[in-house]
C-alpha cells in the first residue's frame with residue numbers, strides 16, 4: 154500500500170534520499186522545477202542557498218511595495234474565522250456552484266464574485282493565458298465578507314471604497330503551500346489585499362520550487378503574516394517578483410481571504426468555451442440544478458471540518474490514480490513529467506499504488 158505524504162513538511166524533512174523511493178523512481182532522481190521563468194528570481198543558487206549580490210536591494214524593492222496592518226480585534230478575527238468555517242461546511246454540502254470550489258491536497262480555494270481559469274483548466278498554458286469565467290459561474294461575494302472584512306478595510310482606507318469585486322478564500326492544512334507566482338496582471342488590478350486567519354505564517358518572495366522531493370529555495374524576502382494581519386502588495390512586490398507560501402510556513406491550519414479587483418478589460422471566456430470540469434468535480438454530491446439558493450439553505454448544525462473537506466479531495470485523487478494505473482499498466486507519468494498545476498498548488502504525489 155502506498156504511503157503518501159499527507160503533510161508536505163514531511164517531504165521536506167525527508168530530503169531527497171528519503172522520499173518516495175517507489176513513487177519517485179520514474180523520475181530517476183532528477184530535480185524538477187515549477188515556477189514562472191521570469192520575475193526576478195535570479196538572485197539565488199538553489200543548491201547552496203547562497204545569495205548573489207543584489208538580493209538586499211531586491212528585498213528593499215519588495216518591501217517598498219508591501220503594507221501591513223492589523224485592523225481586527227481578536228474577537229473579530231474569531232467571528233470571521235467562524236464564517237470561514239461556514240463556507241467550508243456549505244461547500245461540503247455542495248451548496249456552492251461547481252466553479253466556486255477548487256480542492257487540492259492540503260489547500261482548498263473558494264472563489265467568490267469572479268473566478269478564472271488557471272492551471273490544468275487552461276487550453277493553452279502559461280502566464281497570460283488566464284481568463285475570467287463568464288459572469289455568474291461562481292457564487293457572489295458572501296455578505297459577511299463585505300460586512301466584517303471589506304467595510305473595515307474601506308473605513309481604514311486600506312482599500313478604496315467599492316474597489317473589491319473578487320474574494321478568494323484559501324484554506325490550508327499544515328504543510329500546504331502555493332507555489333511561486335505573480336497574480337495575473339491582465340486579470341487583476343493592483344493592489345492585492347489579503348487577510349490572514351487561524352494561524353501565523355509567512356509570505357515568501359522570489360523562491361524557486363523543485364519537486365520530488367519538494368524543495369523551496371531561500372526567499373529573497375520572507376514576510377511574517379500574523380493571524381488577523383492585512384497585507385497589501387503593489388508595485389515591485391506584486392508585479393516584478395513572484396510570491397509563494399512555502400510548506401514549512403504552514404504549521405497549523407491557516408486561511409487567507411484575498412481581495413482583488415478584476416481589470417475592466419480582463420479577457421473573459423465565452424460561455425461556449427468553458428473548460429470541462431475534472432472528474433472529481435463532476436461526481437459531485439448534488440447536481441447543479443438542485444442547488445439551494447443561499448436564502449433557502451437549510452441550517453446546518455454540523456461543525457465545519459476543514460480536514461474532512463481536504464480528505465474528500467485526496468480520496469478522489471486516489472481513485473483517479475487507480476484508474477490511470479489500470480489503463481497504463483505502468484506507474485503513472487513514466488516519462489517523469491511533472492503534472493502542471495499553475496493554480497499554484499504543488500504537484501500531487503505520482504507514487505503508484507501497490
Ligand SMILES: O=C(O)CCC(=O)C(=O)O
Nearest residue numbers: 323331347356398409411
Ligand atoms: O496565502 C496567502 O497569503 C497568499 C495566497 C496567494 O498568493 C494566492 O492564492 O494567489
